[in-house]
Amino acid sequence: xxxxxxxxxxxxxxxxxxxxxxxxxxxxxxxxxxxxxxxxxxxxxxxxxxxxxxxxxxxxxxxxxxxxxxxxxxxxxxxxxxxxxxxxxxxxxxxxxxxxxxxxxxxxxxxxxxxxxxxxxxxxxxxxxxxxxxxxxxxxxxxxxxxxxxxxxxxxxxxxxxxxxxxxxxxxxxxxxxxxxxxxxxxxxxxxxxxxxxxxx
Amino acid sequence: xxxxxxxxxxxxxxxxxxxxxxxxxxxxxxxxxxxxxxxxxxxxxxxxxxxxxxxxxxxxxxxxxxxxxxxxxxxxxxxxxxxxxxxxxxxxxxxxxxxxxxxxxxxxxxxxxxxxxxxxxxxxxxxxxxxxxxxxxxxxxxxxxxxxxxxxxxxxxxxxxxxxxxxxxxxxxxxxxxxxxxxxxxxxxxxxxxxxxxxxxxxxxxxxxxxxxxxxxxxxxxxxxxxxxxxxxxxxxxxxxxxxxxxxxxxxxxxxxxxxxxxxxxxxxxxxxxxxxxxxxxxxxxxxxxxxxxxxxxxxxxxxxxxxxxxxxxxxxxxxxxxxxxxxxxxxxxxxxxxxxxxxxxxxxxxxxxxxxxxxxxxxxxxxxxxxxxxxxxxxxxxxxxxxxxxxxxxxxxxxxxxxxxxxxxxxxxxxxxxxxxxxxxxxxxxxxxxxxxxxxxxxxxxxxxxxxxxxxxxxxxxxxxxxxxxxxxxxxxxxxxxxxxxxxxxxxxxxxxxxxxxxxxxxxxxxxxxxxxxxxxxxxxxxxxxxxxxxxxxxxxxxxx
Numbered sequence: 079x080x081x082x083x084x085x086x087x088x089x090x091x092x093x094x095x096x097x098x099x100x101x102x103x104x105x106x107x108x109x110x111x112x113x114x115x116x117x118x119x120x121x122x123x124x125x126x127x128x129x130x131x132x133x134x135x136x137x138x139x140x141x142x143x144x145x146x147x148x149x150x151x152x153x154x155x156x157x158x159x160x161x162x163x164x165x166x167x168x169x170x171x172x173x174x175x176x177x178x179x180x181x182x183x184x185x186x187x188x189x190x191x192x193x194x195x196x197x198x199x200x201x202x203x204x205x206x207x208x209x210x211x212x213x214x215x216x217x218x219x220x221x222x223x224x225x226x227x228x229x230x231x232x233x234x235x236x237x238x239x240x241x242x243x244x245x246x247x248x249x250x251x252x253x254x255x256x257x258x259x260x261x262x263x264x265x266x267x268x269x270x271x272x273x274x275x276x277x278x279x
Numbered sequence: 280x281x282x283x284x285x286x287x288x289x290x291x292x293x294x295x296x297x298x299x300x301x302x303x304x305x306x307x308x309x310x311x312x313x314x315x316x317x318x319x320x321x322x323x324x325x326x327x328x329x330x331x332x333x334x335x336x337x338x339x340x341x342x343x344x345x346x347x348x349x350x351x352x353x354x355x356x357x358x359x360x361x362x363x364x365x366x367x368x369x370x371x372x373x374x375x376x377x378x379x380x381x382x383x384x385x386x387x388x389x390x391x392x393x394x395x396x397x398x399x400x401x402x403x404x405x406x407x408x409x410x411x412x413x414x415x416x417x418x419x420x421x422x423x424x425x426x427x428x429x430x431x432x433x434x435x436x437x438x439x440x441x442x443x444x445x446x447x448x449x450x451x452x453x454x455x456x457x458x459x460x461x462x463x464x465x466x467x468x469x470x471x472x473x474x475x476x477x478x479x480x481x482x483x484x485x486x487x488x489x490x491x492x493x494x495x496x497x498x499x500x501x502x503x504x505x506x507x508x509x510x511x512x513x514x515x516x517x518x519x520x521x522x523x524x525x526x527x528x529x530x531x532x533x534x535x536x537x538x539x540x541x542x543x544x545x546x547x548x549x550x551x552x553x554x555x556x557x558x559x560x561x562x563x564x565x566x567x568x569x570x571x572x573x574x575x576x577x578x579x580x581x582x583x584x585x586x587x588x589x590x591x592x593x594x595x596x597x598x599x600x601x602x603x604x605x606x607x608x609x610x611x612x613x614x615x616x617x618x619x620x621x622x623x624x625x626x627x628x629x630x631x632x633x634x635x636x637x638x639x640x641x642x643x644x645x646x647x648x649x650x651x652x653x654x655x656x657x658x659x660x661x662x663x664x665x666x667x668x669x670x671x672x673x674x675x676x677x678x679x680x681x682x683x684x685x686x687x688x689x690x691x692x693x694x695x696x697x698x699x700x701x702x703x704x705x706x707x708x709x710x711x712x713x714x715x716x717x718x719x720x721x722x723x724x725x726x727x728x729x730x731x732x733x734x735x736x737x738x739x740x741x742x743x744x745x746x747x748x749x750x751x752x753x754x755x756x757x758x759x760x761x762x763x764x765x766x767x768x769x770x771x772x773x774x775x776x777x778x779x780x781x782x783x784x785x786x787x788x789x790x791x792x793x794x795x796x797x798x799x800x801x802x803x804x805x806x807x808x809x810x811x812x813x814x815x816x817x818x819x820x821x822x823x824x825x
Binding site: 247248251252254255256258259260261262263265266269270272273 | 307340341342344345348350354356357359360361363364365
């Protein structure tokens with residue numbers, strides 16, 4: 079585990095998913111990004127939802143506009159505003175690291191502790207984790223939760239790290255099709271999204 | 280495909296039955312377009328290895344909605360993924376052979392199977408057994424290597440010539456066999472291959488009735504390439520005899536000219552012509568009466584009669600009618616219809632040499648005889664008459680011989696149709712099988728015209744493309760229904776389904792090329808040999824008049 083720079087912290091934890099609060103407002107990992115928890119054993123997951131809300135749910139923000147561009151000046155003029163909101167991300171768990179430091183593509187038997195930090199997987203870690211098709215198993219199982227769109231964004235983002243991104247997408251599509259007999263029309267919709275090609279950053 | 284080819288898994292056994300065929304789900308990564316109906320496959324069960332052929336291919340999908348709402352064909356990413364996964368190919372397999380696996384094998388490729396242990400598949404491999412495309416090693420295990428009694432006839436369809444299908448010629452010639460296919464499919468070429476192999480291996484002697492000068496003289500194929508005659512291929516082993524003085528300058532000089540005596544013709548030789556000459560049953564009864572009354576020379580006497588009603592003239596048809604108790608009109612009709620025989624210069628009252636004995640002597644000496652019909656090649660009557668007559672006479676004398684005699688006839692439905700098969704010598708030979716060491720090699724484009732019982736007695740059938748359903752039905756009667764689709768997918772030329780007792784399982788072959796037949800010929804040596812053989816023949820039988 080190389081990248082140890084925490085970008086967020088767990089505020090809600092289960093064995094299936096996590097909710098993390100980002101240390102910087104609006105500085106969340108992007109949809110489909112692979113993350114890890116900075117504890118031992120580490121848990122690997124994928125960002126499937128990002129949202130920003132008031133710290134006090136009873137105090138809903140009111141409109142301050144109109145703004146023709148981003149409301150940066152509003153934040154500069156009212157620096158307290160940044161302290162009233164928080165950006166969070168929902169993480170779907172895809173596996174964990176065992177004591178031998180190998181990837182296990184199963185749910186952890188216990189959830190991570192609240193306040194554990196999370197960081198992004200670096201390129202080497204992404205390639206190692208997605209080197210086997212096993213990483214797809216929990217992702218496919220969780221399609222109803224993460225939605226087809228997030229599924230395809232995740233795969234397209236991961237494909238961008240592989241040498242032959244198109245082949246990776248194609249092979250992944252075959253694996254998905256092999257596990258997806260019950261609803262062919264949904265499968266076709268999913269494959270069309272995958273067919274949009276790799277996401278490179 | 281080379282000898283170092285890797286055994287490639289193509290699918291998994293998912294269902295089916297021994298009688299209706301097994302069902303194989305093709306692996307997604309294997310393209311169905313690399314396979315074809317008739318292709319050989321192997322299935323590794325737990326205790327046996329199985330061999331079969333692909334009899335059909337079905338495109339199926341795991342969800343019926345794919346049929347109703349298929350993805351757009353322009354969406355290549357989606358279609359390429361669905362193809363082989365949700366939409367997949369099922370191969371129907373006609374299971375043929377099984378062989379027990381040695382219990383201490385390490386890998387299937389290391390087996391070294393003994394092909395004597397092959398037997399018909401009487402059980403099926405278990406679910407999810409892996410299926411492979413047959414390799415050249417598999418084909419060699421099944422069909423054996425070329426040796427003193429295995430002859431190379433072709434290559435499995437779609438494979439290169441390193442993979443050879445070798446036929447057990449010793450088994451082949453023990454029974455009558457047939458080469459079938461519509462015109463232009465390569466029947467004659469395959470027959471030439473079979474005859475060449477029999478000659479090369481010295482397994483028997485061939486008597487070939489060469490109606491169209493296909494075997495006695497070189498011909499050009501459609502690309503203009505020269506195809507050597509059997510005489511050119513085997514100058515010291517083959518003798519060409521012409522029917523009458525019917526060869527022309529520039530053609531291969533025959534080793535003998537065949538003349539036929541009227542007294543050699545029997546009523547059954549006339550009977551076989553009934554359809555060609557439009558002879559009535561009354562006419563045939565009259566022929567029998569003439570035979571009884573005038574003896575073996577009846578035909579010569581009858582054709583020399585005068586078509587007159589003068590009863591005083593003992594040489595008149597009227598006198599013959601009175602003598603035989605037949606109606607004059609019946610005899611007159613018979614006489615008119617048989618009159619055509621008088622035009623055949625090879626039919627003589629008293630030929631100088633007993634030609635049939637000449638043929639017999641050559642065959643007895645182990646020479647292969649091609650009877651070239653020369654200028655009579657388009658005359659069906661001459662062909663049927665002479666072929667029937669000579670075959671019957673040779674057959675009668677061959678009983679004491681040890682050597683196997685193979686008689687090759689074209690237009691076989693003329694001799695073996697259901698009306699005449701029971702009466703002709705050909706029907707007898709086809710039914711008696713190897714009893715007299717005489718078998719037939721029938722070549723025909725209309726197998727439905729051949730008597731069903733005769734077809735059922737054929738040991739090995741070489742089936743080129745056939746279009747008429749009746750022909751396909753008759754030729755495959757008694758065989759697995761799966762083979763029907765194999766026949767219907769044969770290429771228009773030089774490709775044949777081979778089924779029968781001379782090979783362990785049916786196989787579709789690309790017939791070996793002409794080049795492979797001629798590459799052992801030394802042209803200069805051949806020319807010298809022909810001259811020497813002709814000189815020998817002149818010494819033996821006297822010089823020929825040209």
